[in-house]
Amino acid sequence: MNAKITATGAYLPEKIMTNFDLEKMVDTSDEWIKQRTGIEIRHIADKETTAELAAKAALDILKNSRLSASDIELIIIATVTPEHPLPATALFVQEKIGAYNAFGFDINAACSGFTYSLSVANAYIRSGMVKNALVIGAETLSKIVDWQDRSTCVIFGDGAAGVLLEAVDDDSVGVLDMVLHSDGRYTDLMIVPAPGSRYPCSEEVIKNRDIYIKMKGNETFKMAIRSIAGVSQEVLDRVGLNFGDVDWMVSHQANRRIIEGVAKRVGLDMNKVIITIDRHANTAAASIPLALDWAYKSGKIKEGDIVLLNSFGASLTWSAGVIRW
Ligand code: COA
Numbered sequence: 291m292n293a294k295i296t297a298t299g300a301y302l303p304e305k306i307m308t309n310f311d312l313e314k315m316v317d318t319s320d321e322w323i324k325q326r327t328g329i330e331i332r333h334i335a336d337k338e339t340t341a342e343l344a345a346k347a348a349l350d351i352l353k354n355s356r357l358s359a360s361d362i363e364l365i366i367i368a369t370v371t372p373e374h375p376l377p378a379t380a381l382f383v384q385e386k387i388g389a390y391n392a393f394g395f396d397i398n399a400a401c402s403g404f405t406y407s408l409s410v411a412n413a414y415i416r417s418g419m420v421k422n423a424l425v426i427g428a429e430t431l432s433k434i435v436d437w438q439d440r441s442t443c444v445i446f447g448d449g450a451a452g453v454l455l456e457a458v459d460d461d462s463v464g465v466l467d468m469v470l471h472s473d474g475r476y477t478d479l480m481i482v483p484a485p486g487s488r489y490p491c492s493e494e495v496i497k498n499r500d501i502y503i504k505m506k507g508n509e510t511f512k513m514a515i516r517s518i519a520g521v522s523q524e525v526l527d528r529v530g531l532n533f534g535d536v537d538w539m540v541s542h543q544a545n546r547r548i549i550e551g552v553a554k555r556v557g558l559d560m561n562k563v564i565i566t567i568d569r570h571a572n573t574a575a576a577s578i579p580l581a582l583d584w585a586y587k588s589g590k591i592k593e594g595d596i597v598l599l600n601s602f603g604a605s606l607t608w609s610a611g612v613i614r615w
Contacts, residue, residue, distance in 0.1 A: 291457045293415035294464030295613065299350030300451035300583040301343050303335040309444070316440035323444050328546025332447030332571035335430045341373040341382035343450035344428035348387045351424060355454045359387045364423035365394035366411055368403030368575035371430045372396055379428065400480070401542045401603025403427055403575030405611055408455070409468040415457045426452030427575035434482055436502035447571030451579035468611035469525040480505040480604030514544065515551040517608040518600045522556060525610040526598070533558050537595035538585060542602055543567035543577040552600070564590065574603065591615055
């Protein structure tokens with residue numbers, strides 16, 4: 291059995307924050323943000339929670355599929371901004387969509403969360419344990435961003451999107467292979483220090499602003515292009531394909547310059563690269579499925595296309611997958 295993406299879906303919160311809005315909040319400019327990141331706007335969930343965004347994305351996926359909520363067997367939510375420390379956000383999504391025959395859990399692999407989750411759902415389906423899975427990346431990063439720190443607050447956004455993965459009796463289609471990496475020597479590159487078992491909730495962690503994202507952006511940037519290009523080559527080698535066979539590259543949308551750098555390094559024309567960072571910003575685990583959903587619904591990705599997914603995230607995780615759509 292292979293696992294094939296049979297539907298996609300997405301949800302973006304209504305509120306839009308422009309670079310000009312940010313100019314009024316921190317010492318930054320539309321020009322700097324556009325030039326250094328490619329971002330023009332981002333969506334902000336000021337009223338909705340992560341599970342609410344994920345449930346709306348799940349309902350969109352179901353609407354675009356031939357299944358109903360009661361048919362779903364597994365729900366995986368990739369997120370670094372869960373509804374609560376416990377229980378898993380997946381359970382709130384299960385309740386909101388009424389998928390009571392499923393079991394669910396969350397995965398935290400930062401911006402690689404969607405690809406990590408896809409690999410888990412793929413393995414469950416290939417093993418025969420389940421016949422289908424909803425795999426959703428959902429984030430409300432605006433709630434863990436330090437709105438006083440211009441080096442981070444300008445790059446993140448909120449949203450949710452995902453796919454329905456279903457078993458198919460055809461090993462030439464679907465997820466052909468995936469490669470995942472992590473390196474725990476770099477956990478200080480991007481971290482939300484508190485609250486957790488090391489720094490439980492206290493007045494001190496709030497005063498130190500340790501409840502917000504802290505990132506060494508420039509050091510992260512330097513490692514990203516080489517890692518993403520390398521893992522993409524690895525997964526293509528495993529399935530006997532090369533970059534010339536790729537119809538679409540759908541990357542984690544962290545920075546337009548990173549994506550362009552990867553495309554240049556591997557010799558891929560930018561007209562085969564999906565870009566959504568201009569209007570979504572960096573939505574961590576939601577960014578790849580948001581880009582996939584847009585690329586599929588806008589008619590770019592078509593049946594039979596070879597789609598290369600690749601990601602890079604804190605701290606550090608990186609991964610790639612090859613899909614025959
Ligand atoms: N507006 C204006 N100036 C800003 C700014 C902002 N929002 N943020 C930082 N700057 C300034 C810095 O203070 C620095 O000023 P200085 O030269 O006077 O010291 C200058 O811009 C350059 O800062 P630097 O951090 O080197 O910028 P950069 O080109 O690396 O861009 C990021 C910053 C964050 C956009 C970029 O490093 C990046 O995208 N990194 C990767 C992020 C990532 O992938 N995260 C991990 C997982 S998703």
